[in-house]
Amino acid sequence: LLQVVVVALGAWPLYELARSKLDQVLSPEERGQIWHVEPLRQLTRPLALAVALAYLLAPQLQSAVLTEFHAVPLAVPLLLWAFWAVETRHLWQFALATLLVAAVKEETALLAAGLGLWALWRWGVAGFWFLGGGAPRPPARTLLVPLAVTLGALAWFYVATFVIVPAHAVVVYGVAESGYFARYGALGDSPLDIFKSFLTQPRLVWQIASEPVRVRYLLGLALPFGLLCLLAPEILLLALPVLLANLLSACPAQYYGEFRSSAPLIPYFAV
Numbered sequence: 001l002l003q004v005v006v007v008a009l010g011a012w013p014l015y016e017l018a019r020s021k022l023d024q025v026l027s028p029e030e031r032g033q034i035w036h037v038e039p040l041r042q043l044t045r046p047l048a049l050a051v052a053l054a055y056l057l058a059p060q061l062q063s064a065v066l067t068e069f070h071a072v073p074l075a076v077p078l079l080l081w082a083f084w085a086v087e088t089r090h091l092w093q094f095a096l097a098t099l100l101v102a103a104v105k106e107e108t109a110l111l112a113a114g115l116g117l118w119a120l121w122r123w124g125v126a127g128f129w130f131l132g133g134g135a136p137r138p139p140a141r142t143l144l145v146p147l148a149v150t151l152g153a154l155a156w157f158y159v160a161t162f163v164i165v166p167a168h169a170v171v172v173y174g175v176a177e178s179g180y181f182a183r184y185g186a187l188g189d190s191p192l193d194i195f196k197s198f199l200t201q202p203r204l205v206w207q208i209a210s211e212p213v214r215v216r217y218l219l220g221l222a223l224p225f226g227l228l229c230l231l232a233p234e235i236l237l238l239a240l241p242v243l244l245a246n247l248l249s250a251c252p253a254q255y256y257g258e259f260r261s262s263a264p265l266i267p268y269f270a271v
């Protein structure tokens with residue numbers, strides 16, 4: 001029940017995010033005029049609600065809450081909260097949401113690091129660089145906080161994955177490393193070997209990723225939101241570590257979309 005309630009709460013920040021983005025159809029001046037705002041909101045609130053409903057009905061989330069209790073689905077509303085906080089410039093809410101994402105599980109720390117990079121991008125780095133310094137310089141803490149979150153999340157991922165888990169894995173797996181790395185078959189059984197495969201065996205990587213069942217997996221993630229996610233590939237790039245981990249795994253539970261592994265990807269396709 002806790003898992004169901006927590007996942008369902010993600011509809012709230014997603015609705016607010018959709019509503020705030022749709023409000024940006026108006027200029028800043030028009031947003032201060034109720035005769036412009038109210039007619040627009042009568043049109044856009046149902047659209048925002050439709051996005052939230054699509055999220056609640058996503059098969060991957062349904063599967064996640066129908067299987068046993070697991071930590072991973074608890075990251076879903078936190079990810080949406082973080083995206084909302086970036087868009088609305090709530091600095092400390094962003095920091096709290098992102099650090100909670102990192103605390104859920106070792107691989108979600110990579111998602112937290114991606115959120116930190118997204119905040120850096122949205123809050124001024126891109127505008128300041130690409131506009132030749134013409135954009136207003138953001139306050140120092142506005143960039144320092146997401147930078148600290150990014151570095152902290154990466155540090156925690158390293159400690160959790162390569163220090164804490166190996167220290168206790170012998171009892172569970174019989175080897176002093178995470179059992180997840182044994183799930184990648186011909187690509188290797190260690191992070192270094194898997195990374196090398198991307199450079200030395202790109203044809204093998206493509207052969208695995210393009211198997212019909214894996215292509216259906218990707219379509220299954222995108223279809224609940226009408227393929228609109230293809231209009232924002234930069235958001236999907238933030239989820240690449242977990243997306244590739246699922247897509248290339250030799251463990252069917254990760255790429256069939258009917259288990260908990262796909263739950264943390266749904267926020268990215270929704271956003």
